[in-house]
Amino acid sequence: MKDIFKKPDSFYEFFTRSAGADKEATHYCPGCGHGNLHKIIAEAIDDLEIADRTVFVSPVGCSVFGYYYFRVGNVQAAHGRAPAVATGIKRALPHSIVISYQGDGDLAAIGANEILQAANRGESMTVIFVNNAIYGMTGGQMAPTTLIDMKTTTTPYGRHAENEGYPLRVSELLATLQAPVYIERCTLEDSKTIMKTRKAIRKALELQIANKGFSFIEVLSPCPTGWKLEPIDSRDWITKNMLSVFPPNVYKNRADAVARPAPPTPVYDGDEVLKILGVKGGDERKPTPVSPTFPTHKLVLAGFGGQGVLLLGQLLAKSSMHEGKFVSWLPSYGPEMRGGTANCHVVVSRERIGSPYVSNPTVLVAMNQPSLEKFAALVEPGGVVIYDSSFVKSVILPAHVRAVPIPFSEIANDLGNAKVANTVAAGAIIGLTGVTNEESFRVLLGTLKKDLLDANLKALAAGLAEAHDANEKLATQAAPVAG
Ligand SMILES: Cc1ncc(C[n+]2csc(CCOP(=O)(O)OP(=O)(O)O)c2C)c(N)n1
Ligand code: SF4
16 A cells, blocks of 8 residues: 655655754745645655656745755756746756746746746746745745735835735736646645645646646745744634635636647757858768867957957857867856957867856966956966967966967958957967867858958968967977966
8 A cells, every 4th residue: 555654755865955863854944835835746746757857946935945855857046037947948858847836926026027928938837836925035025925914024014005016816817828728726724725736736747748838836835934923823824814815726727738749859960050050061061070089178268348259259169069069158248248348168078068167267368458367367277378469468377377479459450350350369279279170160250241251261360370380389388387
């Protein structure tokens, strides 16, 4: 016989978040609804046998630590953004079962747009919306679902419609949309209603397994701490105060809807990408296998906004991608379009990339003085610092790096167009590091502005020539010393 008191397999055996010896306990306050809900969800995952393909997206709120409990795939999303993150996961992995678990502050306040758009697109995901009428984690501030006259730390005299509007009924709101397939509001007042919630969550997950579309389960959940009540009184409080404002009901049921076709799988094929870019001869350009000795290149490319460092990083990444390498490109820039600082991290590897963030570059390209000063100390021992000597005048570099000054901007000016300084830098990077092939990069230049093509090709050749000279010079120098 099934042991109904057994801890679900989809829970970790020990909840390592909990301090002290009691590793079986959750971090939730006594009487909190999150604990009940977690158990219901874990049991459903077990019984539906979907643990190996479930991804649980935790929100910001008291349930931020979902990943300490659920033995499934886990992602923690920024406040309110869980449906957007869940969308990305589901689209990349159509076979996954994605659960977006969110509080009312998270979902109905900062994330109101995300949930609306995900529901309206009918994303095939299950959203569990924990409505406790308050911000629990941050100490009991008003949420969009806070009841009229309810006192919170930000409505000490009670919520008044004239000032704070009315409680937002999210289930009813989403039910007006065409796409969702299932919307139900449940509660956690007593064992009967808990069992009803259990059933609703299973139904929602089953609909996702059948790829029917978007399902949404709102759960009225006690928050004894935020409400300043004892756990038992909190349950009664739901019955007395919440049910009339948030009536439990099935608000939408299109369970008989036809299964949605899985969204198209993203195209990673290099030939296809070339075709999309409009490059002729794509069919002939089969990537050759990446050499087993190809090292992982970690680049930081930095300069002023307008110097084209972000585009430079993109082109290097794309060009390497066409060669069948794994790539990432992570831009970072200030609010100013021109004159602000900009940089990007580019990783190119023959293996999958764990993180696109580059803490210690193997290559730094500094298009100006502040960039050199900011990043030079981070370059890995044996790494190379390539800088625009048209702008960088004073240089103090760690002894363990190789310095290559090249006047990118002056060369670009001599070619008749200051805009192609970044292409000179590209030639230098390619010539000095071999991160990508000259040929693949040249193909990409053909996809940029046609009136710049001639200057770009000359700039690339100039950068390669500079790199050739620098390589010869470096070969005669002693290897840099680590430390
Ligand atoms: C962008 C951002 N804004 C605000 C916060 C602060 N913050 C953390 S949790 C939270 C509210 C959580 O309330 P709710 O979503 O209702 O979840 P509960 O804690 O009640 O389960 C807020 C405002 C944050 N972490 N990030
Ligand atoms: S503050 Fe409220 S929602 Fe957060 S853990 Fe405590 S009871 Fe649960």
